[in-house]
Amino acid sequence: MTVPHPNDPSLRSFVPVNATSDFPIQNLPYGVFSTAALPAPRVGVAIGDYVLDLWELEQDCRLDVGPLGVFSTPSLNAFMALGPKVWSRTRARISELLRHDNPELRDNKELRRRALVPMADVKLHLPIAVAGYTDFYSSKEHATNVGVMFRGKGNALQPNWLHMPIGYNGRASTVVVSGTKVRRPRGQLKPSNAEIPSFGPCKRLDFELEMGAVIGQPSPMGEMLTEAQAQDMIFGFVLLNDWSARDIQQWEYVPLGPFQGKAFATSISPWVVTREALEPFRLHGPKQDPAPLPYLRQAQPNNYDLKLDVGLRAASMNDAVYICHTNFKYMYWSSVQQLVHHASSGCAMNVGDLLGSGTISGPEKSQRGSLLEISWNGTEPMELASGMKRTFLEDGDSLVMRGWCQGDGYRVGFGEVEGTIVPAD
Ligand code: CA
Numbered sequence: 001m002t003v004p005h006p007n008d009p010s011l012r013s014f015v016p017v018n019a020t021s022d023f024p025i026q027n028l029p030y031g032v033f034s035t036a037a038l039p040a041p042r043v044g045v046a047i048g049d050y051v052l053d054l055w056e057l058e059q060d061c062r063l064d065v066g067p068l069g070v071f072s073t074p075s076l077n078a079f080m081a082l083g084p085k086v087w088s089r090t091r092a093r094i095s096e097l098l099r100h101d102n103p104e105l106r107d108n109k110e111l112r113r114r115a116l117v118p119m120a121d122v123k124l125h126l127p128i129a130v131a132g133y134t135d136f137y138s139s140k141e142h143a144t145n146v147g148v149m150f151r152g153k154g155n156a157l158q159p160n161w162l163h164m165p166i167g168y169n170g171r172a173s174t175v176v177v178s179g180t181k182v183r184r185p186r187g188q189l190k191p192s193n194a195e196i197p198s199f200g201p202c203k204r205l206d207f208e209l210e211m212g213a214v215i216g217q218p219s220p221m222g223e224m225l226t227e228a229q230a231q232d233m234i235f236g237f238v239l240l241n242d243w244s245a246r247d248i249q250q251w252e253y254v255p256l257g258p259f260q261g262k263a264f265a266t267s268i269s270p271w272v273v274t275r276e277a278l279e280p281f282r283l284h285g286p287k288q289d290p291a292p293l294p295y296l297r298q299a300q301p302n303n304y305d306l307k308l309d310v311g312l313r314a315a316s317m318n319d320a321v322y323i324c325h326t327n328f329k330y331m332y333w334s335s336v337q338q339l340v341h342h343a344s345s346g347c348a349m350n351v352g353d354l355l356g357s358g359t360i361s362g363p364e365k366s367q368r369g370s371l372l373e374i375s376w377n378g379t380e381p382m383e384l385a386s387g388m389k390r391t392f393l394e395d396g397d398s399l400v401m402r403g404w405c406q407g408d409g410y411r412v413g414f415g416e417v418e419g420t421i422v423p424a425d
Pocket of ligand 1: 356
C-alpha cells in the first residue's frame with residue numbers, strides 16, 4: 001500500500017472539518033497551548049475545532065521524534081532545532097494518526113479524550129521563543145506608495161531598492177501573540193509646524209499587514225547561504241502585524257531607520273503553518289528587473305498564492321469592516337531571498353529568528369496593507385461605518401488579519417492575528 005503524502009487533497013480526518021476551516025488535515029500547523037486543567041504550555045497541532053496535544057501522543061509512545069520532551073516545552077524551538085527531515089517525518093506521522101481510515105487514535109477513546117482538546121478550551125501562547133526579529137520592506141507597491149507620498153512620483157523608489165531586500169533589525173522582546181492588547185506608544189513627536197519636538201502619545205498609529213517567516217535552523221557566523229539552504233531553514237510562516245507609530249517614525253528615522261516607532265509591539269498569529277503545507281501553493285514572484293546580483297538569484301518559485309484580509313472594528317461596532325484584500329504573491333523579494341541576503345555579510349542566523357516580509361500591498365487601491373496608504377498619509381479619511389471615519393487607529397480599535405491558501409475543496413489557513421489598542425495612560 002502506498003502511503004499518501006500529507007498534502008494529498010483527498011485525505012480526510014475522523015475529526016470533523018468543514019470546507020471553510022483553516023485547519024484541515026492538509027494543514028496541521030504547530031502552536032503552543034495550555035488548558036485550565038493543565039496550565040503548563042505545550043506543543044499542539046490544530047485540526048478543525050480541536051488541538052491535538054503532541055505531548056500526550058509522545059507520552060503514549062505514538063509519536064517519536066528522537067529526543068524526549070520537545071513537545072512539553074513552551075515554544076517550538078526545540079522541535080524546530082531537530083531539522084527539516086524530522087519536521088517532515090513528524091508531520092507525516094501526525095497526518096497518519098488523524099486519518100479517517102486509521103483506527104489507532106480514532107478508536108482509542110481514552111487517548112482521544114486526553115489528546116484532542118476543544119479549541120474553545122485552550123489558551124494559545126506565543127509559539128516561538130523569538131531569537132531575533134528583522135523586518136523587511138519587500139513589496140514594490142508599498143515602497144512605491146510610501147515613496148510617492150514622501151518624495152514624489154519622480155524618485156519614489158530609492159536607488160538601492162531594486163537591488164536588494166531592504167530591512168532593519170527590530171526588537172524580539174515585544175513580539176506578542178494574537179489577542180495581546182497593544183498600548184498606544186509614547187514618543188518624540190515633531191509636527192512640521194512645530195519649532196521643537198515634544199514627548200507624548202502617538203497620534204498616527206498604524207498597522208502593517210505582513211507575513212513572518214519562522215527560521216527553524218541556524219547558520220554559522222561568517223557563512224553565506226544558497227537558495228536551497230535558505231529554503232531548508234524556513235520552518236513555516238505566521239501572520240504578522242508590524243504596528244507602526246508614523247509620527248514617531250517620521251521624526252526619528254534619519255539617518256539610521258526605524259527605532260521606537262516600531263519597537264513597541266509586533267503581533268503574530270498563534271499557529272505556525274509549515275513550509276511543507278504551503279508547498280502546493282508556491283509560485284514565481286514578479287519578474288525582477290534588473291536581474292539581482294548572482295547571490296540573490298532564485299531558480300525556484302519562492303512566493304505563495306496566499307490570500308490576505310484586514311478587518312478593523314471600532315469599540316462601538318459589532319463586526320469588523322474589511323478594509324484590505326490582497327495576496328502574499330505580489331511580494332517582489334521572497335522570504336528565501338531575504339534570508340540569503342540577511343546571512344550574506346556573515347551574519348549568523350538562529351533557531352527562532354523571525355523575518356517580517358514587509359507590508360504586503362498589491363497593485364489595486366483595495367489592496368493597500370497599511371492605513372498610511374489607505375488614508376494616503378491622512379489626507380483621505382476612510383469611512384468605516386456611517387458617520388465614523390478613520391485616518392489612523394484610535395483607542396479601542398481592534399485590527400484583525402486573516403490569511404489562507406485556497407485548495408480544491410479545502411483551505412490551508414493561518415487563523416487570525418488580532419490586537420486592540422488601549423490608551424497610552
Ligand atoms: Ca514593516
